[in-house]
Amino acid sequence: MILLTALLPVAILVYYIYHKDKESPEPTGQLVKTFFYGILSIPLSFCISIPLGLIGVFHTEVTSILGSVSTAFFGAAIPEEIAKFIMLWLLLRKIVISMRKWMVLSMQFACPSALRH
Numbered sequence: 001m002i003l004l005t006a007l008l009p010v011a012i013l014v015y016y017i018y019h020k021d022k023e024s025p026e027p028t029g030q031l032v033k034t035f036f037y038g039i040l041s042i043p044l045s046f047c048i049s050i051p052l053g054l055i056g057v058f059h060t061e062v063t064s065i066l067g068s069v070s071t072a073f074f075g076a077a078i079p080e081e082i083a084k085f086i087m088l089w090l091l092l093r094k095i096v097i098s099m100r101k102w103m104v105l106s107m108q109f110a111c112p113s114a115l116r117h
Contacts, residue, residue: 010107017103031104037091038105041083048079 018031053060058074059067084105092101 014104014107026101031101034088034091034101034104035107037087038084038107041080041087041105044086045079045083048082049075052079 014031014035018025018028052058052074058070060071060075062068062071088101088105091105
């Protein structure tokens with residue numbers, strides 16, 4: 001039951017994004033491929049975040065609000081967005097980037113976060 005409640009918001013958002021465009025919907029296979037590229041961006045995000053922590057860009061032990069902001073920004077947000085951009089670039093090098101694909105790609109970070117809680 002916990003697994004279902006963790007994955008349900010992601011499934012609803014992906015369904016909504018897919019069905020929002022009635023005139024020229026993206027091929028389902030392309031969106032599934034995009035979602036799995038998003039999952040592959042998780043280890044890439046760690047490969048960016050961990051070295052940043054080791055060289056002291058952000059503190060791994062947070063003791064203040066400024067430290068929390070620094071860790072959230074440099075330890076999570078920046079590495080995640082860079083990793084998603086790299087994976088999207090690999091996926092769509094020769095195709096015009098669509099907003100729906102970007103949204104589906106970003107859903108992969110919601111899955112592990114929802115499962116963790």
